[in-house]
Structures are given as C-alpha cells and as structure tokens.
Amino acid sequence: MSERSCLTVILAAGEGTRMKSALPKVLHEVAGLSLVGHVVKAARREPGVDVALVVGREAEKVRKAVEPFAPEAEAFVQSERLGTAHAVLAARQKIARGYDDVLILFGDTPLIEPQSLAELRAGLAEGADVVVMGFHAPDPTGYGRLLMKDGALVAIREHKDASETERAVTFCNGGLMAVAGRHALSLLDAVGNANAKGEYYLTDIVEIAAARGLSVRATEAPYESLLGINTRLELAEAEGVWQGRRRRALMLAGVTMHAPETVHLCHDTEIEPDAVIEPNVVFGPGVTVAAGARIRAFSHLEGAAVGENAEVGPFARLRPGATLGRKAKVGNFCEVKKAVIEEGAKVNHLTYIGDARIGAGANIGAGTITCNYDGFSKHHTEIGAGAFIGSNSSLVAPVSVGAGAYVASGSVVTKDVPDDALAFGRARQENKPDLGRRLREKLGGKGH
Ligand code: UD1
Ligand code: CA
Numbered sequence: 001m002s003e004r005s006c007l008t009v010i011l012a013a014g015e016g017t018r019m020k021s022a023l024p025k026v027l028h029e030v031a032g033l034s035l036v037g038h039v040v041k042a043a044r045r046e047p048g049v050d051v052a053l054v055v056g057r058e059a060e061k062v063r064k065a066v067e068p069f070a071p072e073a074e075a076f077v078q079s080e081r082l083g084t085a086h087a088v089l090a091a092r093q094k095i096a097r098g099y100d101d102v103l104i105l106f107g108d109t110p111l112i113e114p115q116s117l118a119e120l121r122a123g124l125a126e127g128a129d130v131v132v133m134g135f136h137a138p139d140p141t142g143y144g145r146l147l148m149k150d151g152a153l154v155a156i157r158e159h160k161d162a163s164e165t166e167r168a169v170t171f172c173n174g175g176l177m178a179v180a181g182r183h184a185l186s187l188l189d190a191v192g193n194a195n196a197k198g199e200y201y202l203t204d205i206v207e208i209a210a211a212r213g214l215s216v217r218a219t220e221a222p223y224e225s226l227l228g229i230n231t232r233l234e235l236a237e238a239e240g241v242w243q244g245r246r247r248r249a250l251m252l253a254g255v256t257m258h259a260p261e262t263v264h265l266c267h268d269t270e271i272e273p274d275a276v277i278e279p280n281v282v283f284g285p286g287v288t289v290a291a292g293a294r295i296r297a298f299s300h301l302e303g304a305a306v307g308e309n310a311e312v313g314p315f316a317r318l319r320p321g322a323t324l325g326r327k328a329k330v331g332n333f334c335e336v337k338k339a340v341i342e343e344g345a346k347v348n349h350l351t352y353i354g355d356a357r358i359g360a361g362a363n364i365g366a367g368t369i370t371c372n373y374d375g376f377s378k379h380h381t382e383i384g385a386g387a388f389i390g391s392n393s394s395l396v397a398p399v400s401v402g403a404g405a406y407v408a409s410g411s412v413v414t415k416d417v418p419d420d421a422l423a424f425g426r427a428r429q430e431n432k433p434d435l436g437r438r439l440r441e442k443l444g445g446k447g448h
Contacts, residue, residue, distance in 0.1 A: 004100035004125060006050070007181070008043045008117075010066075011087045012036045012107030013056030013078040018231045024058050025229065026107035027065055030239050031246070032285050033267035034065040035229055038110035041069045043103070045114040046121070050099070052091040054078050083199030085191040092185065099181040100124070104202065106175040108229045111241055116221045120178035129183050129214035130206060132156070133176035135226040142230060143172035144203045146218050153218040154210050156203035160196035171218075173203060174226030183214060266302075278314070286320065293324075304336075307343070325360065338378075339370075342385070354378070359385035359403060367392040384419060393425070 016025025026036035033041075036053075043051055051073035055062045063075045078090040088095075088104055095102060101124050103117060116133055123131035132153060134146045144156040145166050156173050157166045179187065187205040195201060209216050224241045227234065246269075247260045254273025257263050262279045269283040272291040281295050284302025289295060293306045296313035303320025306312055310324040314332050321338030324330060328341040331348035339356040347353055349366035355378050356370050368389050370381040381395045384403030389395070393411045401407060402419030411425030 004121070005098075005181075006046070006048065006101040006103060006121065007052060007091075007094060007097075007099040008046070008049045008103045008105060009052045009054065009088050009091050009095070010036065010039055010043065010073075010105045010107055011054050011084060012039075012062050012066075013054050013081060013087050013090070014108065015057070015081055016108065016230065019229075019235075020232075024056070024062060026062060027058070028229070028235055030110050030235070031242050031265060031267040035110040035238075036062060036107035037065050037069060038267070039105050039107050039112065040066045040073065042112050042114055043105060043117065044070050046103075046117045049103070050074075050094070052076060052094045054087045054090045056081055083193065083197070084202035085188050085200040085204065088202060089185075089188050089200075095181070095184050102179045102181050102184045104177045104179065106228060109175050109226060110229065110238055111225045111227055112174075112176060113221070113225045116176060116225060119219055119221075120176065123217055123219060124178050124180055127215060128178075128217045129180045130187070130209045130216045131178040132206065132216075132218045133174040133226065134171050134218045134220050135174045135223045136170050136220070137172045137223055138170075140167070140170045140172050143228070144201075145169040146171045146173055148218065152210075153206060153216045155207040156201075158195065158197070158201060158203060171220075172226075174221060175228055176221075176226065177202065179205065183209070281313075287318075290326075353381075355397065356381040356383065358383045359387060361385055362387045362389070364389045365391035365393065365409065369394050371396045 012026040014025060019025050027034045043049060051070045053066055053073050053075045055075050056078050059077050066073055074094060076090040078087045101121050120131045120133060137143055142159050144158045145162055146153055147155045147157055187208055190208045191200045191204045193200050206216055227238050229235050229238055243265060246265050250271055251257055255271045256276045259279035263277050264282045266283045266285050268285060269287050271289040274292045275289045276294045278297040280298045282300045286303040287301045289306045290308040292309040294311045299313035299316045301318040304318035304322040307325045307328060309326055310328045312330050316330045317335045319337035322336040323340045325343035327344045329346045329348060330336055334347050334351045337354040339353045341347060341358045342360040344360055345358045345362045347364045351364055351368045354370050355372040362383050371394050372378050379397035381397045382400035384401060386404045387401045389407045390409030392409055393407050396414045399413055399416060401417040404420040405417045406422040407413055408424045411423060413423060413425045417423040
C-alpha cells in the first residue's frame with residue numbers, strides 16, 4: 001500500500017449531448033449502476049484516496065448516485081462546461097490542499113480497473129510528473145491521440161484538432177491520468193482554449209509539462225477497460241463488455257451457465273458455486289443466489305434471495321423482498337413479491353404471492369392469488385408449515401391459514417383457518433339430473 005496521499009478527481013459535469021437524453025450522461029447505467037457509480041467504485045478500491053466529484057447539470061442527482069460508494073466524496077460544481085481542464089479546476093480548493101498524487105478520472109469511462117489506477121500511481125512514485133493511460137482503439141475516431149516521440153509522450157491531440165497523419169494514430173487517450181500534486185494546479189492554469197472546440201482541454205497539460213522539461217509518460221491498458229461513453233452505441237458496447245467480464249468471473253468461480261451470453265447480470269448480483277443459470281435469465285438489482293440453486297429459463301429476478309438448492313422458473317418473476325428458503329420452488333408463471341417461501345415450500349404454477357409468509361413444506365396450488373391490496377394498503381397473508389392451498393384459491397389478506405390446514409380448490413378465504421382444519425370457501429355444487437340435455441335442446445334445437 002502506498003504511503004503517498006492521493007486525490008481522485010472524477011469529472012461528471014459534461015453535457016453528453018450525443019446521448020440525446022434528458023438524463024445527464026454519467027447517470028446512464030451499465031449493469032444497473034450509473035456510469036459514474038462504476039468509476040467511483042473503482043476509485044474507492046484504491047486504498048486511502050480522497051474523492052472530489054465535479055458535477056454540473058442535476059448536480060444533486062449525480063451526487064446521490066455516488067453517495068452509497070463514497071459518502072465522504074466532496075462535490076464541486078462546474079457551472080459552465082468549458083472543457084475537461086476547466087472541470088478539474090472546479091476542485092481547485094481541494095487540489096490546493098496538497099496531495100502527492102492527483103488522479104483524474106472521467107465519469108463516462110465505467111470499465112476502468114483498479115489495477116490501472118495503481119499503475120498510474122506507481123508511475124508517479126517512480127518519479128514521473130504526468131502519467132497517461134492509453135489504449136489501442138480498433139476505431140480511434142473521437143478519442144485524443146497520444147503522440148509519441150522516441151518512446152516519450154509529447155502531446156495529446158484531440159480528434160477534432162488532429163491532422164490526417166495524427167488521425168492515423170490508434171494509440172488513444174483513455175481519459176485516465178495521474179499528475180504529481182505539486183505541479184497539478186500550475187499545469188492546469190496554463191491550459192488555454194485555442195482549439196477546434198474552444199474548450200480548455202485537460203489533455204494539453206501533456207504538451208505543457210513536456211515543454212517545462214517535466215517527465216511525462218504513457219502507459220497502456222486494454223481497450224475494454226478504457227472504453228468511453230459518448231453515444232448509446234458505446235453504452236451498449238460497455239454493457240456487453242461488463243456482462244462478459246462478470247459472467248466469466250462467475251463461471252470461473254463455479255457457477256454453471258448454459259448460454260452465458262443470454263444471462264443478464266446486475267452490478268451487485270451474487271451467485272454461489274454450483275448454482276445453475278439456464279438461458280435467458282435477467283437479474284435486476286439486489287439478487288443473491290445460494291449454492292446449488294437452479295434458475296430456469298426466462299426468469300426475471302430483482303431484490304430477491306434464492307436459498308440453497310431452491311428452484312425458480314421457468315418463466316418466474318421474483319420481485320423485491322422475495323426470499324426463498326432451501327429447496328423451495330417457484331415455478332412457471334408465478335410472481336412473488338415481499339414474501340418468504342420457507343424451506344421446501346412449493347409455489348409451482350400460475351400464482352401471485354405478495355406480502356406473505358409460506359411455511360416450510362406448504363404446497364400452493366395452481367392459480368392461487370394472495371389478494372394483498374385493497375386499493376389503499378397492503379395486507380399480509382400467513383400460511384403455516386405443511387398447509388395445502390387448493391388450486392384457484394383467493395386468499396383475501398389480512399388472513400392466515402394454519403399449519404397443516406387444507407383450503408379447498410376455488411375457495412375465497414376471508415377468515416383465518418385454524419391449524420389442521422379444512423376450509424371450504426366456495427358455493428356448494430348441485431347436480432340437476434337431465435337439465436343439461438334440456439337446456440341444450442332449448443338453446444340449439446333437437447339433435448344438437
Ligand atoms: C476525452 C479526452 C480525450 C479522450 C477521451 C477518452 C479531453 C479534452 N479529451 O474526450 O482525449 O480520448 O475523453 O474517453 O479531455 N466533462 C466535464 N466538464 C466539461 C467537459 C467534460 O465534467 O466541461 C466530463 C464529462 O462528463 C466526461 C468527461 O469529462 O465524463 C470527458 O468529457 P467528454 O466530453 O466525454 O470528452 P471526450 O470528447 O470523450
Ligand atoms: Ca467521453
């Protein structure tokens with residue numbers, strides 16, 4: 001661990017007009033987490049860093065998105081978007097406190113890896129004054145080009161300002177930079193805005209530092225980790241890269257996926273070894289899947305905890321607060337919300353369970369509905385261990401069915417059912433002899 005003090009400045013004030021969105025660019029999401037959330041999470045993994053966040057439009061929303069990952073981050077407002085160097089200077093006060101290392105990260109580069117940050121800092125520790133993280137882009141259009149001379153980085157040329165020859169360069173600026181704290185403000189203050197965009201480019205500090213005889217270096221990371229988001233196409237590309245990485249990590253950790261490319265994970269999805277994920281499963285935020293569980297095809301889960309060896313789907317929907325115990329089963333076309341399905345209980349077909357507890361080993365018949373909402377409030381349904389709910393029953397909450405009790409098929413249960421009782425909540429059937437034939441004759445005439 002480095003003894004050097006470090007400030008990370010995260011730029012999140014850009015307009016991102018090419019996203020064509022009412023939402024600030026850095027609040028667009030990859031794997032259910034804002035772009036800037038990913039950046040802050042990566043920054044916080046580097047030990048002992050302070051975080052400064054530069055925000056613009058909808059500053060409060062951006063700050064809120066970051067809060068869970070860096071509650072102590074200090075926010076600075078860049079009120080006019082005059083470029084990346086100008087943005088860094090919004091945090092002038094903080095930079096002026098005197099850090100050994102100043103790291104500058106872009107809020108629209110969500111795939112950066114913690115080791116890249118460590119590598120940049122190592123460069124400073126070895127005596128460099130400016131270290132830039134570059135990458136080789138398959139299509140460099142739009143990126144700043146790293147201009148090298150005799151192995152040294154001499155300038156970064158923004159795409160719009162680059163000559164034809166410079167545009168042919170594929171070694172690009174990843175937007176990740178480290179500057180020795182003692183030079184940071186004087187370099188940034190020297191940046192002008194005489195360029196194609198009329199902006200104060202952070203990238204100009206490279207040329208300025210080189211002219212001052214300071215030591216400037218470029219280092220390299222894979223394209224996938226430096227992909228910057230300016231358009232929805234790049235957003236989708238980043239999502240793909242993120243998903244690929246996470247699936248690979250889960251499979252290597254012991255999770256089976258039959259068709260990994262069809263499984264959509266969330267930034268916080270946790271799956272234990274020996275779980276099996278069938279094709280076309282979508283994980284929203286807040287899902288944990290315990291060892292040996294099986295999530296069958298076309299299921300959608302969010303805010304749910306799936307217990308050991310439990311089974312979900314195919315075509316099941318688990319909504320926030322769904323908690324499945326060991327060996328519990330939630331089958332096809334079932335929806336479960338804010339409900340505990342205890343060990344070995346079965347909810348297998350065409351059912352809605354909301355605001356409920358289903359006791360261990362209970363069996364919920366096809367088409368059962370917990371009627372949990374009266375238009376104003378939600379009410380609870382309690383089903384005891386080993387109870388049996390006949391198909392097509394409506395359980396009108398608040399209501400309880402005791403342990404070991406039976407509910408006859410087609411019941412509308414409005415009163416509590418004691419343990420071991422049998423409840424009939426339906427009209428008694430009557431058979432009228434011959435009436436069927438007579439009706440048919442009346443309606444359709446003889447012979448039909
Ligand atoms: C920038 C780099 C480019 C690099 C690319 C990598 C500059 C001048 N260019 O270009 O060399 O290859 O990133 O992805 O630095 N921002 C502010 N305030 C501003 C302007 C931008 O906070 O006034 C923020 C944006 O929210 C964004 C980041 O800075 O998170 C980068 O800005 P963006 O406009 O996307 O820069 P690029 O044109 O992509
Ligand atoms: Ca960008």
